[in-house]
Amino acid sequence: MSAVIATIETLLVDLPTIRPHKLSMTTMACQTMVIVRLCDSDGVEGLGEGTTIGGLAYGPESPESIKRNIDTYLAPLLIGQPASNVNALRARLNRHARGNAIAKSALETALLDAQGKRLGLSVAELLGGAQQSHLPVLWTLASGDTQRDIDEAFQRLDDRRHCDFKLKIGANPIAQDVAHVAAIKAALGERASVRVDVNQAWDEATAVRGIAALQEAGIDLIEQPIPAREHAGLIRLANRFRVPMLADEAVQDARDGFDLAAAGFSGAYALKIAKSGGLQGVLELAHVAQAAGIGLYGGTLLEGSIGTAASLHAWATLPELAWGSEMFGPLLLKDDIVTQPLDYREFGVALPSGPGLGITLDEDKLAHYTRAH
Ligand code: MUC
Ligand code: MG
Structure with a gap:
């Protein structure tokens, strides 16, 4: 049996910037990333990230809406589906959910990272x-x-x-x-x-x-x-x-x-x-x-x-x-x-090497910067 998608977890992670970053629509002192941890039924984990600038200052998705829309609408479309057909999963998300490009990007990244780890290939490969x-x-x-x-x-x-x-x-x-x-x-x-x-x-x-x-x-x-x-x-x-x-x-x-x-x-x-x-x-x-x-x-x-x-x-x-x-x-x-x-x-x-994205989470740092609620 080929692996199916078992769990998808989303975390809001707040990291301070090295200095204020001033744009025409906002000044950033902190960046908020939505980190996606997707696990298949074989225990292979894929990582993804959905990030925007200044809450709703840049576009119609905020970190909080990205997390909520993944948790409520997008993750349930993926759970239980075969994990290795990224094209089919992408089409499924697009068929059932309009817009939400950043949330979809975070999920597709996690799917590709997991696929790469499964096959021993980098995402570029x-x-x-x-x-x-x-x-x-x-x-x-x-x-x-x-x-x-x-x-x-x-x-x-x-x-x-x-x-x-x-x-x-x-x-x-x-x-x-x-x-x-x-x-x-x-x-x-x-x-x-x-x-x-x-x-x-x-x-x-x-x-x-x-x-x-x-x-x-x-x-x-x-x-x-x-x-x-x-x-x-x-x-x-x-x-x-x-x-x-x-x-x-x-x-x-x-x-x-x-x-x-x-x-x-x-x-x-x-x-x-x-x-x-x-x-x-x-x-x-x-x-x-x-x-x-x-x-x-x-x-x-x-x-x-x-x-x-x-x-x-x-x-x-x-x-x-x-x-x-x-x-x-x-x-x-x-x-x-x-x-x-x-x-x-x-x-x-x-370009990072190694299977998938070539990235490994530091669990202590992740826990330290993850927003409590
Ligand atoms: C943008 O609009 O290009 C890229 C670099 C930066 O400082 O802000 C972004 C967003
Ligand atoms: Mg620009």
Whole structure:
């Protein structure tokens, strides 16, 4: 008899950040991860993670809703089902539950981790095999203070940790944001690539003014300057400026990616397992982008080590990420819940090896940071 899914446990885990992380819609002092522990009838365990930013500030799923919706609706759809047909389980979840992409991503990650452990293969191997084993990783400067951001950037460059930087803007008046970005770019010069993420904060007219000034200051990439659903506006901005646009909130899954490309968008897509409901969904988006000649960027919702490792296994199957990745989530957190942290060096991170995700939980740390109720 092949193994069936026996139990699915979800835990809310709160980890403090190393410094306040300021985005246009929230400031984070702590990250909350929903950790999934799935066990099959042979005792094989699969780990997953569902993580968002700032409660409900980033999107329609919060850590608490992710946990509750898995416990109440999604886990019962999986319990008792054959554990090894991940495609059938994914289809079952999608047939019976709409939306909830982050919760589905956490479950698919756990299913793939368990499958890998069962077969003695890494998740990247389950997805067809890795084409990269060391992936570039940028750092987000978001302390809210220009000089502190500059000091932080030089530290990361000197440590050979990161050589590309993303600045979170959109919370302040446009002149203040532009001055902040221009000062950082002027300080770093040609030593580093500097990009910005506006997280939808501008309207199109503000974006035209802001992007003109940022292009002038030597910024390399403009991420999601206007609201997610304004596809036509994003295409107009992409056509208007030399500096490329990176679509993030505007592209959740392959369907969004197809629509935006078919409507004439050029630029790049931020891939996130959380947006696309998991690793297979995000690779569908990546393949649409590749067919349309749109560059790829490995994105994060600031997941911890489990979600970051899952993303790395997906990105590793791609021939290249034209804009690199931002898989630095674990480095923003003061502590970790795994025994062997990810290996960050030489401006990137190594793809974890070993079966499944290649990640082992530290049970003491997990117990310490798990929310009581
Ligand atoms: C986002 O919108 O890109 C990624 C890096 C970071 O600091 O925030 C995220 C979310
Ligand atoms: Mg973004």
